[in-house]
Amino acid sequence: xxxxxxxxxxxxxxxxxxxxxxxxxxxxxxxxxxxxxxxxxxxxxxxxxxxxxxxxxxxxxxxxxxxxxxxxxxxxxxxxxxxxxxxxxxxxxxxxxxxxxxxxxxxxxxxxxxxxxxxxxxxxxxxxxxxxxxxxxxxxxxxxxxxxxxxxxxxxxxxxxxxxxxxxxxxxxxxxxxxxxxxxxxxxxxxxxxxxxxxxxxxxxxxxxxxxxxxxxxxxxxxxxxxxxxxxxxxxxxxxxxxxxxxxxxxxxxxxxxxxxxxxxxxxxxxxxxxxxxxxxxxxxxxxxxxxxxxxxxxxxxxxxxxxxxxxxxxxxxxxxxxxxxxxxxxxxxxxxxxxxxxxxxxxxxxxxxxxxxxxxxxxxxxxxxxxxxxxxxxxxxxxxxxxxxxxxxxxxxxxxxxxxxxxxxxxxxxxxxxxxxxxxxxxxxxxxxxxxxxxxxxxxxxxxxxxxxxxxxxxxxxxxxxxxxxxxxxxxxxxxxxxxxxxxxxxxxxxx
Numbered sequence: 001x002x003x004x005x006x007x008x009x010x011x012x013x014x015x016x017x018x019x020x021x022x023x024x025x026x027x028x029x030x031x032x033x034x035x036x037x038x039x040x041x042x043x044x045x046x047x048x049x050x051x052x053x054x055x056x057x058x059x060x061x062x063x064x065x066x067x068x069x070x071x072x073x074x075x076x077x078x079x080x081x082x083x084x085x086x087x088x089x090x091x092x093x094x095x096x097x098x099x100x101x102x103x104x105x106x107x108x109x110x111x112x113x114x115x116x117x118x119x120x121x122x123x124x125x126x127x128x129x130x131x132x133x134x135x136x137x138x139x140x141x142x143x144x145x146x147x148x149x150x151x152x153x154x155x156x157x158x159x160x161x162x163x164x165x166x167x168x169x170x171x172x173x174x175x176x177x178x179x180x181x182x183x184x185x186x187x188x189x190x191x192x193x194x195x196x197x198x199x200x201x202x203x204x205x206x207x208x209x210x211x212x213x214x215x216x217x218x219x220x221x222x223x224x225x226x227x228x229x230x231x232x233x234x235x236x237x238x239x240x241x242x243x244x245x246x247x248x249x250x251x252x253x254x255x256x257x258x259x260x261x262x263x264x265x266x267x268x269x270x271x272x273x274x275x276x277x278x279x280x281x282x283x284x285x286x287x288x289x290x291x292x293x294x295x296x297x298x299x300x301x302x303x304x305x306x307x308x309x310x311x312x313x314x315x316x317x318x319x320x321x322x323x324x325x326x327x328x329x330x331x332x333x334x335x336x337x338x339x340x341x342x343x344x345x346x347x348x349x350x351x352x353x354x355x356x357x358x359x360x361x362x363x364x365x366x367x368x369x370x371x372x373x374x375x376x377x378x379x380x381x382x383x384x385x386x387x388x389x390x391x392x393x394x395x396x397x398x399x400x401x402x403x404x405x406x407x408x409x410x411x412x413x414x415x416x417x418x419x420x421x422x423x424x425x426x427x428x429x430x431x432x433x434x435x436x437x438x439x440x441x442x443x444x445x446x447x448x449x450x451x452x453x454x455x456x457x458x459x460x461x462x463x464x465x466x467x468x469x470x471x472x473x474x475x476x477x478x479x480x481x482x483x484x485x486x487x488x489x490x491x492x493x494x495x496x497x
Contacts, residue, residue: 027266029482031242031255038252048246048253052173055245057185059229059237060166063129065189066226067162069197070136070155086213093145097152098424104156106417112161113410116168117270117403121240125165126233132158133226140216140223163392163416164409171396171405172240172265175258176496177342180393184338187389191334191382194327205317240266259482262493267402267484274403274486278411281488283398283495286456287408288415291391293449294355295419296426297362297442298385301326301378308378308435313371322375326382333357333386341390347397348457348497351390352450358384359446366439384446388416397496398460401486419445460497467491 116124135155142148170182200221204214238244241254242265258265278284301308310319333354341350361380364373391412399408426438471491487493 027240027242027268031251038249038256040253040256044253045257048250048257049174049178051246051250052254053182056169056173056237057182059233060169060186061189061192062229063125063162063189063233064166064186065193065196066129066133066222066229067159068190068193069222070132070159070226086215087142087144087148089145089148097148099421100149101152101156101159102417102421104153105160106156106414106421108157108160109164109410109414109417110407112157113164113406114270116161116165117406118268121165121168121172121266122237123234123239125161125169126230126235126237128158128161128230129233130227130230133223133228133230135223136219136226137223140212140219160413163413164406167392167396167409167412168405170392171261171263172258173254176261176263176397177345179396180338180342180347180390183389183392183396184334187338187386187392188331188334190385191327191330194330194382195324198321198323198327202317202321261397262485262490263397263400263405263487264402264482264484269403271401271403271484274401275407277401277486277488278399278404278407282459283456284408284411286452286459287391287395287412289452290351290449290456291388291412291415292419292422293445293452294358294384294387294391295416296423296445297358297381298388298419298423301381301384301423301442308365309375311434326379329379330382330385333383334389337386338389338393341393345496347390347394348453348460351387351394351453354383354387354390355446355450355453358382358387359443359450362439362442362446366436366443381442387449394456394496399487400490400493401484404486457497460495464494467494 112128132155135151135158139148139151142151166186167183170179170186174182201214201218204218207214207217241251244251244254246254255265309322310316314322337350337354341347358381361377361383364377364380366377368374368377395408395412396405399405426441427435428437483490485493487495
């Protein structure tokens, strides 16, 4: 974009003879074509980015905070608040609550991706948030295992829209080197949810009324808050930069500055060739293995951390408080790895580092002789979950073409679901109270994830070298950044690793 301290004249005049139908290109190109040209400085851009941060990041954090709270933590904390006894469930049945949630989440991921592309993104997200809030609220009146299973299946359907929508929204607003930090900020919802959920659950243990159980009140509180946030998203969250509350001048800057991403902003036409390209792309399968492998321990720990800590011999109240450090570890690791990934443009190295911390935690849980070592291992395994925003960033930065992006996001989340389905299954009733096979599975799967991250980085490096060699002397195609080309079709595209 030239000298960063100078004014930036941007020529966006379009050739009238272009043969590309407007519905086939990115909506950003139509917007720029109709608006002429824009001049802006680096200071203008920085002011705009700060405004965008305050406009969308807090709501994205709130949505992800409540998603993690509603899908994992309310059930996790309820498990030591009399929830299992009141509903007559055993450990295996409790595992099935996580299983059916992720099964429905997985199977609804591709349909919700299609709907997300065809409908206004933010409105679709807000509707899903509101509906899952209603389902969370209804958990407080569920009396048996069958009723809870039905609610968890429906919850998985509606929550399947959250992460892919937030990844897509982040790529609509931010440059590729800005994305890891912003994804990390809204992904902080996981760590903060762990802390807030533990404190709320701890406080509710002092409730002595007869009309409700403490776990029922917890479901009611978080369900009503989720409904309120969902309605807020529908009313105030912008569907894209062109339809936001920014001034006209700010909208032009917001769109033009994303030209360098070469991933576009939005296109509402579903393209079958881009859909099928995802399944012909080698990076897809490397990403799938990494996300599945690292989410086996993530699914296990997020659902069973409270039970594991209680099995160390702590009381219920002590257990709720002792889950808080896990949230602190999660927050620190998320902030550290996403900041460093964006600052030094090294996503894969940061992935290896944070997964290495999780691997150490798994080894301590499985093999440490002392209770203190096992507890420290329980906390360190929360680092594994911090690798997920980096994988979101990898997918967001390295896939171009709107249909391909939506499809890849769906596949990443389906892989996330598969890992979270397998994780709780490693915790079996017959392995109580130490669950040694489950802990060994954590060590093995994190190791697999690390190996495949190394392979993915090697693939990106090789592909970038190949393109550098093939593209020597290649003339730039005008406005190729907004022609809704995939990363395979646009030879000027370079992968971030």
